[in-house]
Amino acid sequence: MSLNNEEFRPKIVAFCCNWCSYAGADLAGSSRLAYPADVKIIRVPCSCRVNPMFILRAFEKGADGVILCGCHPGDCHYSTGNYYARRRMTLLFSMLDYIGVENGRTRVEWVSAAEGVKFSQTMNEFVEKIHSLGKNVRLGDLRCRN
Amino acid sequence: MQELISRAKELLADGTVARVLGWRAGDLPYNPEPAYFTTAEELENFVYNGFCGANLSKYMIEASKLEGKTMVCLKPCDTYSFNQLIKEHRVDREKAYIVGVGCKGKLDIEKAKKLGIKGIESVSGAEMTNAADTLTFQTIYGEKSCSYAEAMLERCHVCKGKEHMVYDELIGESKDTKDAERFAEVEKIEAMSPAEKFAFFQKELSKCIRCNACRNVCPACSCRKCVFDSTKFDSAQKANVDSFEEKMFHVIRAFHVAGRCTDCGECSRVCPQGIPLHLFNRKYIKDINELYGEYQAGADTESRGPLTNFTFDDCEPSIVTQR
Amino acid sequence: MYKIAKENLPALFQLIAGERELYVPVNNNGQVNFAAWTEGAVVDLDTLKSVKSPKDAFFPQSENLYTCYKDGKKITIQPEELQNQNFVVFGMKACDVKGVEVLDKVFLSEPVDSFYAARRAHGTIVALACHEPEESCFCKVFGIDCAEPVADVAAWMVEGELYWKALTEKGEALTKAAASLLTETDEAKVEAEKAAIRAIVEKLPYSDLSLEGWNGDALTEKFNSPVWEDLYKPCQACGTCTFVCPTCQCYDIKDYDTGHGVQRYRCWDSCMYSDFTMMAHGNNRTSQLQRFRQRFMHKLVYFPANNDGMYSCVGCGRCVEKCPSSLNIVKVIKAFEKQGGDQ
Numbered sequence: 001m002s003l004n005n006e007e008f009r010p011k012i013v014a015f016c017c018n019w020c021s022y023a024g025a026d027l028a029g030s031s032r033l034a035y036p037a038d039v040k041i042i043r044v045p046c047s048c049r050v051n052p053m054f055i056l057r058a059f060e061k062g063a064d065g066v067i068l069c070g071c072h073p074g075d076c077h078y079s080t081g082n083y084y085a086r087r088r089m090t091l092l093f094s095m096l097d098y099i100g101v102e103n104g105r106t107r108v109e110w111v112s113a114a115e116g117v118k119f120s121q122t123m124n125e126f127v128e129k130i131h132s133l134g135k136n137v138r139l140g141d142l143r144c145r146n
Numbered sequence: 147m148q149e150l151i152s153r154a155k156e157l158l159a160d161g162t163v164a165r166v167l168g169w170r171a172g173d174l175p176y177n178p179e180p181a182y183f184t185t186a187e188e189l190e191n192f193v194y195n196g197f198c199g200a201n202l203s204k205y206m207i208e209a210s211k212l213e214g215k216t217m218v219c220l221k222p223c224d225t226y227s228f229n230q231l232i233k234e235h236r237v238d239r240e241k242a243y244i245v246g247v248g249c250k251g252k253l254d255i256e257k258a259k260k261l262g263i264k265g266i267e268s269v270s271g272a273e274m275t276n277a278a279d280t281l282t283f284q285t286i287y288g289e290k291s292c293s294y295a296e297a298m299l300e301r302c303h304v305c306k307g308k309e310h311m312v313y314d315e316l317i318g319e320s321k322d323t324k325d326a327e328r329f330a331e332v333e334k335i336e337a338m339s340p341a342e343k344f345a346f347f348q349k350e351l352s353k354c355i356r357c358n359a360c361r362n363v364c365p366a367c368s369c370r371k372c373v374f375d376s377t378k379f380d381s382a383q384k385a386n387v388d389s390f391e392e393k394m395f396h397v398i399r400a401f402h403v404a405g406r407c408t409d410c411g412e413c414s415r416v417c418p419q420g421i422p423l424h425l426f427n428r429k430y431i432k433d434i435n436e437l438y439g440e441y442q443a444g445a446d447t448e449s450r451g452p453l454t455n456f457t458f459d460d461c462e463p464s465i466v467t468q469r
Numbered sequence: 470m471y472k473i474a475k476e477n478l479p480a481l482f483q484l485i486a487g488e489r490e491l492y493v494p495v496n497n498n499g500q501v502n503f504a505a506w507t508e509g510a511v512v513d514l515d516t517l518k519s520v521k522s523p524k525d526a527f528f529p530q531s532e533n534l535y536t537c538y539k540d541g542k543k544i545t546i547q548p549e550e551l552q553n554q555n556f557v558v559f560g561m562k563a564c565d566v567k568g569v570e571v572l573d574k575v576f577l578s579e580p581v582d583s584f585y586a587a588r589r590a591h592g593t594i595v596a597l598a599c600h601e602p603e604e605s606c607f608c609k610v611f612g613i614d615c616a617e618p619v620a621d622v623a624a625w626m627v628e629g630e631l632y633w634k635a636l637t638e639k640g641e642a643l644t645k646a647a648a649s650l651l652t653e654t655d656e657a658k659v660e661a662e663k664a665a666i667r668a669i670v671e672k673l674p675y676s677d678l679s680l681e682g683w684n685g686d687a688l689t690e691k692f693n694s695p696v697w698e699d700l701y702k703p704c705q706a707c708g709t710c711t712f713v714c715p716t717c718q719c720y721d722i723k724d725y726d727t728g729h730g731v732q733r734y735r736c737w738d739s740c741m742y743s744d745f746t747m748m749a750h751g752n753n754r755t756s757q758l759q760r761f762r763q764r765f766m767h768k769l770v771y772f773p774a775n776n777d778g779m780y781s782c783v784g785c786g787r788c789v790e791k792c793p794s795s796l797n798i799v800k801v802i803k804a805f806e807k808q809g810g811d812q
């Protein structure tokens with residue numbers, strides 16, 4: 001299929017930690033590294049700020065994929081936030097898989113402020129993955145469609 | 147039961163406790179309700195039998211705010227919940243006089259009714275003293291019977307053991323009821339394809355009427371104000387509007403109690419629509435056990451919960467896709 | 470009086486569903502609730518009570534009132550359409566039918582609730598007599614005869630045959646539509662069934678429950694009674710009793726942000742909830758005792774006071790079966806009976 005209006009454009013929500021990944025996205029931008037405009041970044045003070053409801057709410061309102069980016073383990077601005085986030089997201093993703101949501105739709109990646117390349121690579125990969133999974137029909141509020 | 151009543155009377159008489167929290171005989175043979183007793187006279191209506199399924203730990207949150215000590219009857223599984231509440235500073239150990247009561251499995255009248263037993267006038271075999279493992283029902287439609295195990299709550303088939311985790315004294319004997327694997331059902335679902343899993347939960351959760359009974363009886367759900375009751379965000383709360391909301395509610399509710407849920411099974415017991423809600427909690431428990439080491443919430447009052455803890459070499463969330 | 474063999478019921482359902490929406494008790498994963506009939510649905514007419522009452526058919530748990538769409542600076546408001554298709558609810562019990570009568574008092578008195586009125590106008594009720602009433606039933610207390618339901622069509626299930634009797638014009642119309650499957654018969658067997666049901670009802674443990682003292686004039690006496698102080702304690706403040714009840718009619722109106730507009734919907738509310746009738750200044754019932762009292766005062770005192778003595782409880786017994794703490798309206802009535810002499 002050629003590019004036309006019918007083509008599936010996934011909606012991706014990326015929660016990015018203010019101290020690393022958000023700066024990483026900045027660096028990707030200033031380095032002119034491309035990543036799809038389908039990714040909408042939401043800045044959070046720490047990956048640990050993201051509670052499971054944020055992820056589900058994003059899906060509810062029509063996201064096709066949700067990615068959480070934080071500081072590398074050991075580098076958290078608040079020392080330990082990302083360690084807690086890691087456990088929480090592991091359990092949540094496992095639960096989503098358990099209720100039948102395709103497990104590629106969620107992802108956690110650690111991206112530092114210096115890793116503009118990694119940021120753009122990760123986003124490209126993730127968008128491609130969501131593209132292959134197609135529209136999110138299992139998690140989403142019918143009222144938000146149409 | 148008589149032993150419990152006379153001990154309660156003693157404790158009330160010598161002023162050790164100001165009230166007794168137990169069960170009062172109902173007006174049908176199977177519906178005792180949780181109740182407070184303050185006099186010997188009231189204790190005449192005290193009952194403890196196979197139908198006393200309610201976990202009284204939850205009531206101790208309120209009882210801890212009352213003047214004086216409360217004697218509370220806790221079954222072995224209830225003591226896990228009580229311990230967990232101590233850990234979370236929601237109950238006051240000093241305000242409780244815990245009588246650990248024996249348990250030979252609790253009954254679910256719905257299960258008996260599913261077997262076609264209706265019009266029940268009286269039940270025998272549910273008493274704690276009864277050694278027989280048959281329940282006999284006198285009904286308007288004649289005598290019916292079923293085995294005790296057939297009418298037992300799901301949670302009793304996967305009992306954690308009849309040992310009390312916290313108590314001041316023990317009264318009554320217990321009988322082992324475990325005859326199934328705790329995680330067998332979870333494993334069965336894990337083995338399904340994503341489409342099958344989705345269909346399974348969609349079907350179960352489509353029954354949800356958002357009555358919030360699962361939340362309100364849950365001893366781990368002890369928040370004074372639930373996030374789902376907030377008027378500040380557009381959760382459907384009590385509305386049954388879209389299948390997504392039910393999923394969201396149950397996934398998040400189970401997440402909020404993950405690492406704190408003792409698997410007491412109250413949520414599944416009270417669900418008016420018979421949704422196996424323990425499948426959510428047990429999935430979290432199973433994952434925690436597998437990924438972060440065996441953990442039983444409520445086994446102690448000191449340890450850090452798995453979600454308020456971490457190690458430097460925890461697995462990455464991507465493990466979910468690799469398993 | 471007509472009849473149809475039980476094994477022909479699927480054909481009957483198919484026939485009715487062919488021309489209008491049909492709601493029947495359906496078993497979904499072990500629980501029986503009223504749902505739209507589809508081919509392959511497991512229809513269960515043997516289970517006495519559906520978990521939820523069939524009031525959903527006329528007053529759904531959640532329904533849209535209107536939707537606002539936003540497109541740039543342009544906002545359009547689209548009201549939800551009223552029910553304009555005929556539908557049939559098959560298998561309601563006498564108590565459930567009476568429950569609809571209670572709802573009528575609320576929603577059809579001025580100002581009329583147009584959503585409810587439209588559904589009532591288009592709905593035909595086929596009520597089924599209770600073959601084997603159960604111990605939690607106490608409809609007799611409210612003067613309901615479960616052996617002879619009063620609806621558009623009354624039906625009885627006797628020895629593998631469904632007996633069918635139209636009682637209203639709507640019922641006649643439905644009978645005509647289903648005529649090809651119905652055969653004429655006499656009432657002998659139905660009369661015997663009625664007698665049998667009534668004999669069982671006499672034996673039910675709650676059938677002799679007394680409502681003495683519960684009426685519209687009992688307000689201050691009942692409201693101020695100390696009995697409530699002990700009675701409410703097992704209540705965990707969930708909404709099970711209100712959500713399975715055929716007569717609870719309180720609702721809340723809420724907005725939902727769809728991202729591109731707003732949906733205004735209403736949903737059942739429960740007086741057991743802490744946010745019930747929440748206003749800007751807060752809540753006027755601040756303790757669970759008050760909320761608990763509200764439910765029973767409403768059913769047994771306030772409602773009769775405003776509706777010529779009609780109680781807003783029909784004795785279906787669903788709350789008796791479903792309360793997590795085994796608390797229910799029967800226990801409330803009995804507690805007052807017991808303590809009544811002391812005060």
